[in-house]
Amino acid sequence: MSATVTREPRSRILSGVQPSGKLHLGNYFGAIKQHVERQDRGDCFYFIADYHALTTLKEAEEKDLAVAAKNKQFAPRSARQILAENVRDVALDYLALGLDPAKATFFRQSDVPEVCELAWVLSTVSGMGLLERAHSYKDKVTRGITPSVGLFTYPVLMAADILIYRSHLVPVGKDQEQHLEMTRDIAGAFNHAFGEVFPLPEAVFNEAAVVPGTDGQKMSKSYGNTIDIFAEGKPLERAVMGIVTDKRDLAEPLDPDTCNVFALYKLFAAPAEVEAMAAKYRAGGFGYGNAKKELLAKIDARFAPARERRKQLERDPGLVEEVLTAGAKRAREVAQITLRLVRERVGMHPRPVS
Numbered sequence: 001m002s003a004t005v006t007r008e009p010r011s012r013i014l015s016g017v018q019p020s021g022k023l024h025l026g027n028y029f030g031a032i033k034q035h036v037e038r039q040d041r042g043d044c045f046y047f048i049a050d051y052h053a054l055t056t057l058k059e060a061e062e063k064d065l066a067v068a069a070k071n072k073q074f075a076p077r078s079a080r081q082i083l084a085e086n087v088r089d090v091a092l093d094y095l096a097l098g099l100d101p102a103k104a105t106f107f108r109q110s111d112v113p114e115v116c117e118l119a120w121v122l123s124t125v126s127g128m129g130l131l132e133r134a135h136s137y138k139d140k141v142t143r144g145i146t147p148s149v150g151l152f153t154y155p156v157l158m159a160a161d162i163l164i165y166r167s168h169l170v171p172v173g174k175d176q177e178q179h180l181e182m183t184r185d186i187a188g189a190f191n192h193a194f195g196e197v198f199p200l201p202e203a204v205f206n207e208a209a210v211v212p213g214t215d216g217q218k219m220s221k222s223y224g225n226t227i228d229i230f231a232e233g234k235p236l237e238r239a240v241m242g243i244v245t246d247k248r249d250l251a252e253p254l255d256p257d258t259c260n261v262f263a264l265y266k267l268f269a270a271p272a273e274v275e276a277m278a279a280k281y282r283a284g285g286f287g288y289g290n291a292k293k294e295l296l297a298k299i300d301a302r303f304a305p306a307r308e309r310r311k312q313l314e315r316d317p318g319l320v321e322e323v324l325t326a327g328a329k330r331a332r333e334v335a336q337i338t339l340r341l342v343r344e345r346v347g348m349h350p351r352p353v354s
Contacts, residue, residue: 011168013042014201016049016109016161019086020056023093024226025299026211026219029267034171036098044104045165045331048090048324051109051116051157053083055150091320093229096310107327109161114335119153119160121342125189126156135178159183163198164335171204194345197338211267212260214243227264230307232300240296245288254281254288261291268298 015035017023023032035046061079077085087108099106109115131137134155141147150157162170162183170180180203187198210218213225220226227239243260256262256278266274277294280286313320340350 011042012165013038013044013169013171013204014046014162014165014167015044015171016047016052017090017094018049018056019053019083019090020060021086021221022089022226022228022230024219024221024228025264025267026213026226028097028229029211030173031171032094032097035094035104038171039100039104042169045167045334046094046099046104046106047109047112047161047331048087048107049109049161050083050087052154053086055148055154057083088317088320091324092310092313095313095320095323096306097229098306101323101327105327105330106323107331108324111324111328112164112331112335114332114339115157115160115164118164118335118339118342119157121346122159122163122186122190123153123156125193126159126186127189130182130185131155134182135175155179155182156186159186162201163187164338165331166199166334166338167201168199169204170201174205177203177205190342194342197341197345212263214239214260216244216260227299229303230310232304232307236299237296240299241289241292243292243295248288250287251284253284254286254291256281259288259291261288261295265291265295265298268295268302 015031017027017031035044038044057079060082061077065076067074067076091106094106095101131152136154137147137152140151145151158179159182163186170183172180180201184200187200191198213219213223214227215223215225217223217225227236231239243264245259245261248254259281262277262281265277269277277291281291336351343350
């Protein structure tokens, strides 16, 4: 069953973000921007995937220890500290960037324990061969990472995340398309065995192009080539001015179509500004340094209001917790209705809704 693309305006929309560190421009243009825009066009459920983060938490702890070994002033954090801080940071980032909890249900994955019960039920209709074909699992094995059971069954938990809210649309990047197809396969297997319960979710592919990192590869924390959304001052300047370019004299014309700086600039600028920048490139006498300064100004201007909102939110930590708790309450209400139906279909005694 292949995932298809649709644009139904008032469908239930589901997406999750894994709390694996500071969010960067790739996260913003690849997911966050679309999430915020869609909150006005559908019944949106957005969760912070802390259950999923457990599969990479050991790696994060080891990275902290490696940094501490090089920098004696850096105090390594425990896995518990890393997860708690990352979850809080993701919540702050989303709220600062415009997610409105009055419009979208925003919550921690682990605050909805029903998702784990559904994952077990779904695992009983999921084929081993299906899970063995998962690209993410095969990629990690190829890289020499010893797989855990959690890593192997990751797609089943992801399917439970989507299906427990009986979601219709799931915004994803092309790299997540297979997981959507697996979710549809698992939902279809359950429906075939026990009767129609789950709609088959459809993918909504993000329209943003791949965001290049400072080295020209896809921007990713794993490549160490990111520009953080909330960086400012010297750290932001260092990141932007450090973008890799070819070596040309200032007088030489530049090719905008092959330049990482220009590719990033296009994400922030209006069409007329993009044309003007391209003309400067081709005319010569402009130089990459000037292009980087213009990009820096664009990034700074775009996120300055969000940076201020984030600082205000940080001063009121109770507010963030209130938002996540309220979101979890609504999410659990929906999840419990679905799970009650699932338990009835498989022959279990329905648990009273709490």
